[in-house]
Amino acid sequence: VNEVVEDVYGQEWLYADRKILEYTCHSAFFVSIVIGQWVDVIICKTRKHSVFTQGMNNWVLNTGILFETALAAFLCYTPGLDKALRVYPLRFWWWLPALPFSLTIWLYDEGSRYLLRKYPGGWVEKETYN
Numbered sequence: 001v002n003e004v005v006e007d008v009y010g011q012e013w014l015y016a017d018r019k020i021l022e023y024t025c026h027s028a029f030f031v032s033i034v035i036g037q038w039v040d041v042i043i044c045k046t047r048k049h050s051v052f053t054q055g056m057n058n059w060v061l062n063t064g065i066l067f068e069t070a071l072a073a074f075l076c077y078t079p080g081l082d083k084a085l086r087v088y089p090l091r092f093w094w095w096l097p098a099l100p101f102s103l104t105i106w107l108y109d110e111g112s113r114y115l116l117r118k119y120p121g122g123w124v125e126k127e128t129y130n
Contacts (some may be wrong), residue, residue: 023088032098
């Protein structure tokens with residue numbers, strides 16, 4: 001039943017190839033969530049201080065970020081998990097598309113923290129803390 005499907009570029013896809021593509025997309029989505037969590041955990045460290053002021057001296061947090069990344073890599077690259085978890089190994093470059101979105105989230109948060117420090121009791125503080 002429709003073993004071969006042709007895409008708009010004329011490339012033919014077998015059912016097994018389509019499944020590899022689907023599992024690769026599962027992996028890429030999972031990795032993008034992990035990369036988003038890096039920024040979320042760094043953002044949650046303080047309410048008003050910048051990451052540059054606060055620093056990254058919490059080694060439990062740093063170890064957690066490294067462990068989460070190692071676990072994601074383990075789940076993506078361990079043979080047999082394509083059957084169990086429906087994930088497939090990613091090329092290195094496929095880890096990177098989530099980085100601009102994470103950077104945008106971090107820059108937005110740093111900007112709001114800057115406004116909180118510059119204008120205490122101002123509009124940003126009233127809308128986000130009260």
